[in-house]
Amino acid sequence: MNRLAHLVLPLTIALAACQVGSDPDLDQTGDQPELPEQNDALVPAMEIPTPEGWGDELPIVPEGYTVSAIAQDLKIPRQTLVLPNGDILVAEGSGGKAPKLRPKDVIAGWIKKRGKSPVEGGDRLTLLRDEDGDGQTDLQTTFIEGLDAPYGLALVDGTLYVANQGNLVSFEYTEGATRIAGSGTEVTKLPAKINHHWTKAMTASPDGSKLYVGIGSNSNVGERGMDVEEDRAVIWEIDRETGASRIFASGIRNPTALAFDPWNEQLWAVVNERDELGPQLVPDYLTSVRDGAFYGWPYSYYGQNVDPRIKPARPDLVNKAVVPDYALGSHVAALGVDFTTDGGLGGRFAEGAFVGMHGSWNRADPSGYKVVFVPFRGGRPSGEPIDLLTGFLKDGHARGRPVGVTYDEARGVLYVADDVSNTVWRIAPRGAARRNSSGDTTQLPGDPRPPSTAPTTRKLRLVAPPETGMALACIGCAPLVQISNRTLNSLFGIE
Amino acid sequence: MDRTVTNSRSFANPLHAILLAFPVALYPAALLTDITYLNTAEIQWTNFSSWLIAGADLFAGLVLASALLAIFFGRARHAKGRGTLYLIVIAAMFGLGVLNAFQHARDGWHSVGTLGLMLSILCSILALIAAFIAYGTQTVEKRA
Numbered sequence: 001m002n003r004l005a006h007l008v009l010p011l012t013i014a015l016a017a018c019q020v021g022s023d024p025d026l027d028q029t030g031d032q033p034e035l036p037e038q039n040d041a042l043v044p045a046m047e048i049p050t051p052e053g054w055g056d057e058l059p060i061v062p063e064g065y066t067v068s069a070i071a072q073d074l075k076i077p078r079q080t081l082v083l084p085n086g087d088i089l090v091a092e093g094s095g096g097k098a099p100k101l102r103p104k105d106v107i108a109g110w111i112k113k114r115g116k117s118p119v120e121g122g123d124r125l126t127l128l129r130d131e132d133g134d135g136q137t138d139l140q141t142t143f144i145e146g147l148d149a150p151y152g153l154a155l156v157d158g159t160l161y162v163a164n165q166g167n168l169v170s171f172e173y174t175e176g177a178t179r180i181a182g183s184g185t186e187v188t189k190l191p192a193k194i195n196h197h198w199t200k201a202m203t204a205s206p207d208g209s210k211l212y213v214g215i216g217s218n219s220n221v222g223e224r225g226m227d228v229e230e231d232r233a234v235i236w237e238i239d240r241e242t243g244a245s246r247i248f249a250s251g252i253r254n255p256t257a258l259a260f261d262p263w264n265e266q267l268w269a270v271v272n273e274r275d276e277l278g279p280q281l282v283p284d285y286l287t288s289v290r291d292g293a294f295y296g297w298p299y300s301y302y303g304q305n306v307d308p309r310i311k312p313a314r315p316d317l318v319n320k321a322v323v324p325d326y327a328l329g330s331h332v333a334a335l336g337v338d339f340t341t342d343g344g345l346g347g348r349f350a351e352g353a354f355v356g357m358h359g360s361w362n363r364a365d366p367s368g369y370k371v372v373f374v375p376f377r378g379g380r381p382s383g384e385p386i387d388l389l390t391g392f393l394k395d396g397h398a399r400g401r402p403v404g405v406t407y408d409e410a411r412g413v414l415y416v417a418d419d420v421s422n423t424v425w426r427i428a429p430r431g432a433a434r435r436n437s438s439g440d441t442t443q444l445p446g447d448p449r450p451p452s453t454a455p456t457t458r459k460l461r462l463v464a465p466p467e468t469g470m471a472l473a474c475i476g477c478a479p480l481v482q483i484s485n486r487t488l489n490s491l492f493g494i495e
Numbered sequence: 496m497d498r499t500v501t502n503s504r505s506f507a508n509p510l511h512a513i514l515l516a517f518p519v520a521l522y523p524a525a526l527l528t529d530i531t532y533l534n535t536a537e538i539q540w541t542n543f544s545s546w547l548i549a550g551a552d553l554f555a556g557l558v559l560a561s562a563l564l565a566i567f568f569g570r571a572r573h574a575k576g577r578g579t580l581y582l583i584v585i586a587a588m589f590g591l592g593v594l595n596a597f598q599h600a601r602d603g604w605h606s607v608g609t610l611g612l613m614l615s616i617l618c619s620i621l622a623l624i625a626a627f628i629a630y631g632t633q634t635v636e637k638r639a
Contacts, residue, residue, distance in 0.1 A: 043597055
C-alpha cells in the first residue's frame with residue numbers, strides 16, 4: 001500500500017502541475033495590455049462562484065448613484081432594448097446545442113453549469129413599462145413568445161428585429177403595443193450548426209439600412225475542427241430589406257455585443273477571447289470593427305501572438321491579424337456594451353462605453369462580475385475602466401452575473417440584465433436633475449425591492465496546490481516536455 | 496514413496512482477466528489514434544484517443560481494485576513476488592492513464608503533444624507487461 005501511495009501521490013500533484021497563478025501587477029486593460037507567457041496547464045485553473053440570493057442587499061454603485069431592480073423572476077434575461085415610448089424589451093433564453101465530443105465536454109459542461117441559474121430560458125421577450133416615470137415598473141408582461149434563444153434586438157422604422165440563435169426575424173411594431181402575436185417574418189437564417197457560442201448579438205447601422213450580427217466561434221480554439229467554423233467567429237452585415245449578408249469582419253472569436261458609437265458612428269464590439277492559456281490569457285476586448293478586418297482567431301491573439309494549439313498553422317492569416325483597440329481583462333466575459341449620449345450618467349460616466357462583464361471561470365481569482373465604464377474622448381477609449389456596478393460576488397458566491405447593458409437616452413439611466421438573479425437593474429444618478437419620460441426634472445430613488453432568493457448551492461473550488469507540489473511535478477514533466485514540439489512536428493510533418 | 500499432487504491455476508481469475516483485456520486493447524488503440532492525429536491534424540482522431548483513454552482508465556481502475564483484493568485475499572497471494580510486481584505495473588498504468596486523460600483534455604494540437612504521445616506509449620507497454628504477468632503466470636499449490 002505504501003508503494004502504491006508513492007505512485008499515486010506524485011501523479012495527483014502532477015495533475016494540477018505547472019499551473020501558474022495570476023500576477024496582480026499585470027495591467028491587462030487599455031490599449032497596451034501586458035500579455036504573460038502561455039500556460040496551458042494540465043488542469044486549467046478554475047473557480048466557479050455558485051449562485052446565491054441577494055437577501056436584502058443590492059449591487060454596489062458609486063457615491064451619487066442609485067440602483068434598483070425593475071424586473072424580477074425573468075427567465076434568463078440577456079439583452080435589453082429601449083423603445084421610443086420608454087418601454088423596455090428584455091430578451092430571455094438559453095441556446096446552444098453543442099454535442100459532447102470528448103469526455104472533457106461532459107465534465108466541463110457539468111462544472112460550468114454550477115455557475116448558472118437553474119431557471120429554464122424563457123425563449124421570449126418581456127416588456128417592462130414605467131407608466132408614471134418614477135423609475136419603477138408598473139407593467140411586466142410577455143411581449144413575444146415562442147422565440148428560440150433570442151439575444152440581439154433592434155428597432156428600425158417601426159420594425160422590431162430579433163436575432164434568435166438560428167435566424168433573424170422581424171415583427172411589425174406599433175408604438176404602445178404590449179404584445180405581438182405570431183412568429184414574425186424570417187429575414188435570414190443565421191449560422192446555427194452546433195452553436196457552441198450561440199448568442200447572436202445585433203445592432204442596426206445609424207442610417208437603419210444595415211443590421212450587424214455577431215456570430216461566435218464553434219469552439220474554444222478550433223478543437224471541433226475548422227470545418228465547423230465556416231461562417232463562425234465573424235460579424236455579418238445584413239441588408240435589412242433583402243436579408244442578404246456578407247462577412248464584415250472575421251477571426252473575431254465571440255462578439256457578444258455590438259453598438260455604434262454616437263461620435264464617429266463606428267461599429268464597436270465586445271469580444272470574448274480564448275481560454276486555457278492561463279489565468280491571464282487572453283484578455284477580452286472592446287474594439288471598433290473595421291470592414292474586412294481579421295482579428296486573429298484561432299491562429300493568433302492580440303495581433304500576432306500565435307496560438308500553438310491550432311494546426312495546420314496559418315502564418316499568412318497571422319500576419320494580417322489586427323490588434324484590438326482596448327483590452328478589458330482576461331476571462332471577464334464581456335457580454336454587453338452600450339455608449340453614452342448627451343451627458344450619459346453624468347460625473348465620471350458622462351462620455352464613454354458601458355460594458356457588462358458576466359465573469360470568469362478559467363482563473364482561480366475571479367474577474368469580471370461587474371459593469372464597468374470605459375471613458376472615451378474624441379470617439380476613442382481614453383483611460384482606465386471605472387467600476388460602475390459591483391458587489392455581484394460575495395463569499396465566493398455569485399449573487400448575479402451582468403449581461404446586456406443599455407443606456408436609456410431619454411431618461412439618462414442604464415439598464416443591466418442579470419441572468420443569475422434573473423433581474424433587470426436600473427442605475428440612475430441620485431437626486432440629480434435628470435430627464436425622464438414624464439418630463440419631471442427630479443426622480444426619487446424609490447424603494448428598490450431586492451430580488452427573490454436564488455437556490456443556494458455549495459461553492460466549487462478547484463485551485464492549484466501549494467508551490468511545493470508544482471515544483472516537484474514540473475521537474476517530473478520537464479524531460480518529457482523538453483523534447484520540443486518542433487521535434488514532434490518534424491517527426492510527423494505537421495507544421 | 497512420496498506422492499505430490501500439484502494443482503495449477505492461472506494467476507488471474509476469469510473476471511480479472513476480462514477487466515484487464517480492456518486496457519490491453521484500448522491503450523494501444525489510443526496510441527494508434529494519437530499517431531494518426533499527429534500525422535493528419537484531423538481533430539476526430541484525438542477525440543477518439545480521448546474516449547479510448549477514458550475507457551481504458553475506467554477498466555484500469557477496476558483492474559487495480561480487483562488486484563488489490565486478489566493480492567491479499569485471492570489467488571495471487573500464492574505468488575507474492577509476481578503479485579507485487581503486477582500491482583506496481585497496473586498502478587503505474589492507471590496513474591499514467593489518468594494523467595493522459597487530462598493531457599488529452601487540452602484543446603487542439605496540445606491534446607496529444609510530446610507528453611500525450613509518451614504517456615500513450617508508456618500505458619501501452621505497461622498494459623502489455625501486465626498482460627504477460629497475468630496471463631503467463633500459474634500459481635501452483637502443492638498437496639501432500
